[in-house]
Amino acid sequence: MRLREVMQVTRARPILAGLDLDVEVQACFAADLMSDALRYDLEHALLISGLVNPQVMRTAEMADVAAVLMARGKVPTPESVQLAEELGIPLLGTDITMYETCGRLYAAGLPSCAPHSSQE
Amino acid sequence: MSPTEVLKAQELVYELRIGDIMSRRLVTVTADTTMREVKTILRDRRISGLPVLDGGNLAGIVSIEDLIRSLEENDLDALAGQYMTTLVHTIGEREPAVRALNVFGRLGVGRLPVVDDEGRLVGIMTPDDITRGVLRALEKAYHEEEIRRYRARHVFDDIKSDRTSLILRYDIPLRDFNRAGRASSQIKQTLNRLGVDPRIVRRVAIASYEAEMNIVIHSVAGGNLVAEINPELIALLAYDTGPGIPDIEKAMTPGYSTAPDWIREMGFGAGMGLCNIKACVDQMDLNSWPRQGTRLEAVIYLKPTEGKASDEAA
């Protein structure tokens, strides 16, 4: 699913201008706690979170995610936005809850990210 | 063009000077050149306008439009001075290209004479020159970047020693959640720069980030992260000066955490990530001494044949 469809489905808006809306999102992962996110294979995934600090972007960077979607109308800190810009990671925001965001994207056919089966 | 290239092009319009992109092959006429001669020059040189000089100074511009007027009047023997446009906008050679873009847009003219600081005519500028100049500069920037990448990828080829390695050292401050992850980010960028396989880069980045966050969250005074890169492997070393892990076996259990609530509210500490580090690396060695500190060493081989396949993934 392309980012533009993700935005339609979740009523999301870009937090950073100049997004490439044709970026392909292949799966989703949702969490506020980043501790365990890296256990999952997040390459090309949409990371859904309500955590506003820069560690969301750091996690996104380490795992090569496709985009980050802030749910519950959470506003990322200026440090987060700056980091997203530096790293070139698309950053979106929606006012609907994380639960509803997941529900809508799941209904639209996006699968869940799987844990790394092996690190190879 | 990708969005970043578009941004780069926009930047270049501000950075490039008129003098860098104007045409310096000046063909000029004087006020007493006949329009017939003007017609021949425009045709032969395939240009659309000519600066007209009067005693060395810019007196005007004679263009195809002016030539058409003289043709309509059947007046080809008239002098350029009669048909030229005299209210001529000029632009300084040291001004940015974006100035020319603005003038072209505002006045709708097709060419602008370029003058130096003393007002002497030094070149001429058309909208095409801007496009060409920007494209040329983009290409040059791309080539320079390619060369830098090539050099980075071959850095180990040029250095002669029995064992060469690159060592990156980072100081990890305690509980600075805005800067936390900076070291791992820079390690990742360096490895990408060196042309390491992206899958290996990701494993190193994840292991290094987990180790870095453990220092940020759990140490008493911050700690250090060191990455050693050589042609065979990448070795990570993370160490701090306390408090030490009381029970390493327990700490290796997924989800086990000693983090207080406020750290959890920051989005961390739901597990120590130690099993995740173990799953990402080929070798891991964890030592801890109560009240003295913790030392984690991990190795990831760059060539698959040299490392055991990691089958202990989470």
Add this chain to the structure above:
Amino acid sequence: MKLHEIVETLALTVRAGRRSLDTEVTGGYAADLLSCAMAGAEPGNLWLTLQGHLNVVAVATLNELAGVIVTEGKPVSPDALAKADEEGLPILTTTLGTFEVAGRLWALLGATR
């Protein structure tokens, strides 16, 4: 929909509060930050979280939630389980991730919140 129907359909493991599975579930709420759940989860909601410690029980009881689903196979601390049993708060676990549980629950409950 009753909580026990959800437990069956999503194959959740009941870890505490077995006697309160007859509750009507009004919707779902996913959050790992206690402050968010405190502010956003509504009475009768089923709370999806990675957190399995004692304070989760406190927040869930205060907000009169229908129950808590601890996702990703995360451990639940023994004191949290004991307290939940005492309060009659169902604690359910699954190895599925939050995204998938939320997706399936949303499909089951329809477009409530």
